[in-house]
Amino acid sequence: MPSYSAPIKDMQFVLHDLLKVSQSDVPGYDDLEADFTAAVIDEAGKLTSEVLAPLNQVGDTQGCRLENGVVRTPDRFKAAFDQVREGGWTGLDMPEEYGGQGMPYVMGTAVGEMFSAANQAFTMYQGLTHGAASAILAHGTEAQKETYLPKMVSCEWTGTMNLTEPHCGTDLGLMRTKAVPQDDGSYKLSGEKIFISAGEHDLADNIVHLVLAKIPGGPDGIKGVSLFIVPKFLVKDDGTLGDRNGVSCGKIEDKMGIHGNATCVMNYDEATGYLLGEEHKGMRAMFTMMNEARIGVGMQGLAQAGIAYQNAVDYAKDRLQGRAVTGPENPDGPADPLIVHPDIRRALLDQKSFVEGARAFMLWGAMLIDRSHRMDDEDADGLISLMTPVIKGFLTDEGFDMTILAQQVYGGHGYIEEWGMSQYARDARIAMIYEGANGIQALDLVGRKLATDNGKHVMAFFDLVKSFIKENEDNEALKADFLDPLKAASKDLQAAGMYFMQHGMKNPNDALSGSYDFMHLFGHVCLGLMWAQMAKAAQEALDAGAGDTAFYETKLATGRYYMARRLPATAMHLARINSGGSTVMALDAEQF
CATH class of the missing domain: 2.40.110.20 (Butyryl-CoA Dehydrogenase, subunit A; domain 2)
Structure with a gap:
């Protein structure tokens, strides 16, 4: 049976080494000291690994059944749901006046990844409730809030x-x-x-x-x-x-x-x-819930990739198959473990570099939401609005691909239900479809979000990348491996935006035919930025003599992999965008 281990160390690195949450000026962030966040994440990790993860295959095999108008959930779901409720997890980042704990959204996001990774189907019951409560909180009357929110925050x-x-x-x-x-x-x-x-x-x-x-x-x-x-x-x-x-x-x-x-x-x-x-x-009110749901669905893509990767690593270290081409690495055994083979390493590093980059991207996005909601920061609101289709579309597409890579590591066993890889792939697949299929996310990004406020927010993102590169251009440890690839990828993204400006007004199909590639191009640049920033944080920790040198050195090596092997995909996406819409629209309907 597959297992789940909460990525506590990596979350702490993102929160404190990268985002430096406790030093932020966002109200409530001064409470997010490392000891506090570690305590919350550790408790969530125990709950998800010990209670929810063991029910994941139970839910998959039993499913739900409709009896006389009542849906019966899988065995032990009710007891687990009561345990989650009693622990206050359902209202972690909801207002205290309605029974929540009032923590920042960034903490709800960190915990939410663990819940979704351990048991996505189970977590949807409370996740959808959170979104509905947020819509009532934003648009309801005082009477409606008093009537519904306390019970919804507690998930009664x-x-x-x-x-x-x-x-x-x-x-x-x-x-x-x-x-x-x-x-x-x-x-x-x-x-x-x-x-x-x-x-x-x-x-x-x-x-x-x-x-x-x-x-x-x-x-x-x-x-x-x-x-x-x-x-x-x-x-x-x-x-x-x-x-x-x-x-x-x-x-x-x-x-x-x-x-x-x-x-x-x-x-x-x-x-x-x-x-x-x-x-x-109604759409104005519903979009409060839909935007939150889209970010949550992006998190599901990350979460399924994360748990699939964990189990694929364990399998690759344990399963003996063949010999390393450079000579036996397990000479006392009949074969070497799978992980000695370069192609297995490639598959695992694709997964690892995506999961860790996506986690940083997701938590950075959550921090933007906190800035928007807790400080009425219009710039943060505009930037996260721009990023929402990227988070939803890119992370779910890539997240699904990573579950398939994890399944591939298992070979034939990946196709057998008892190993769990099939469930991760099947569960991840829905995230590309619901809350607005990913093609719609790409159209929203190119057709609406890029031009919002006369392109102010996408320009702000470009400035963010440029500023980081300029501020660190004298850092020789970052330049060749991180800054130069990020600069090249950012230029590809700007060139794609320029193509849309020059051709999109004359022929909208030229822009919309490239929208899906643009969403992925944008996503790669976002993860490239995250990896460059994480590399800087890891290098600073090493320079300061941080105790866990292996963790930081691994972080740097993983980042180099992403920048060298994954980020160059931006050039491919740009080439597709520049080909325009003529090839896409060439056939008449009858010719398909």
């Missing part, structure tokens, strides 16, 4: 978001679910929603659905969409649960992965709902 009640309909995925303007106003200020919702993660289950006393619907007589298309709170059980004035609402689960999907999470068809039959935010402004 869980939450969902309901967007997709059978005929309507990305194009939400086509939705048919309607919300009819009532005399008491509530609405009656009728319609069908599909692909609703955690839409029905037996883990909580109530489920608070956030549902997009149209109020009759409103504007056409997306401008006529509103958002509603629709609880499974209506809530009485005293906060206790009342009658069952007109919402039910009609089916749970039989799907490729995340079997331990119920993906439901939800039927609304004149269900009572309450407007969240303003009429016809």
Whole structure:
């Protein structure tokens, strides 16, 4: 059976050596001393490795089942969920006034990676609740906040978001679910929603659905969409649960992965709902949840890659196959371990360099969110908005690829269910699809985010890279291995942006045909920046005589690998972008 070990040392390195969180001016960060963050991460590590990880294969093999309208989750999920709730983990970064612990989002992100790595399907129940609670926190009335948030923060009640309909995925303007106003200020919702993660289950006393619907007589298309709170059980004035609402689960999907999470068809039959935010402004409110979810999904890509890599390393060190080409390294055994072979090293270093770079990128992004929310920093808000499709799209694409590489290390055993590699690949696959398929993320990046505020935020990113290179140009330890490759990759990214400016207005297909490559080009530059910064931090620690020299030397060697073997992909992506849209659009529909 596969196992999970929380990457505590690496998280501490990113938080303190790289991001220097306790020295930051973000409110609340002065509490993030190394001893404090280590205590939190260590406890989360024990919970995830000892409680959640052993249930990962249980959830995969048993799945969920629908019985008389109630979804039964896999064995021991309820006991584990109660343990997570009792530990306060569900409200780690939620406001104290509603029962949360009030920690910065960066801590919630670090802990969230461990939860998702150990058991992604299980963690989705609380993760979706966090997103729904955030939407109510941002857009709800005081009465709505008082009614729902304390129970949702504790996960006594869980939450969902309901967007997709059978005929309507990305194009939400086509939705048919309607919300009819009532005399008491509530609405009656009728319609069908599909692909609703955690839409029905037996883990909580109530489920608070956030549902997009149209109020009759409103504007056409997306401008006529509103958002509603629709609880499974209506809530009485005293906060206790009342009658069952007109919402039910009609089916749970039989799907490729995340079997331990119920993906439901939800039927609304004149269900009572309450407007969240303003009429016809539902997408504005829903995007609070969707943007958080997209970043969380990016984290899932990283998390699945991380646990798959851990197990692949263990297997490669243990499995004896063949002899090293330079001579036996295990002369007393019948063969050498797999890890002596260069191609196995390549596969493992691809994984290791991605996972560690992506972890730094994710936690840096979380720090931007904290700056935005805790300091009303518009520049940080603009930068994380630009980065959101990159985090979601690039990290899930690459994360899936890394689970496949981990599976490949196992050879034939990677294809056998008992070894666990198949589950990591299957669970990681959904992350490229839900919360906006990655092609949509690329279109959002190129079609909307690049031009936001006249390109101010992408220019800020370029300035960030340029400033780092200039500030360290005299550092000979960094120049050849880190700064020069980063400079070349950044020039590729700028050249791609220039191509879009010169050609995109004349022929939008020239820009949109290169959008997916641009998202990946951008992602590689982001990880290149992270690795250059981590290299600087590691070198400074070595120069200062830090005790764990092996850790820092390994960090430098891994970074050199990424810069030499992975970052040059930016040139390939630029070449594809420069080829324009003519080859992509050359065939008529009938020719496919």
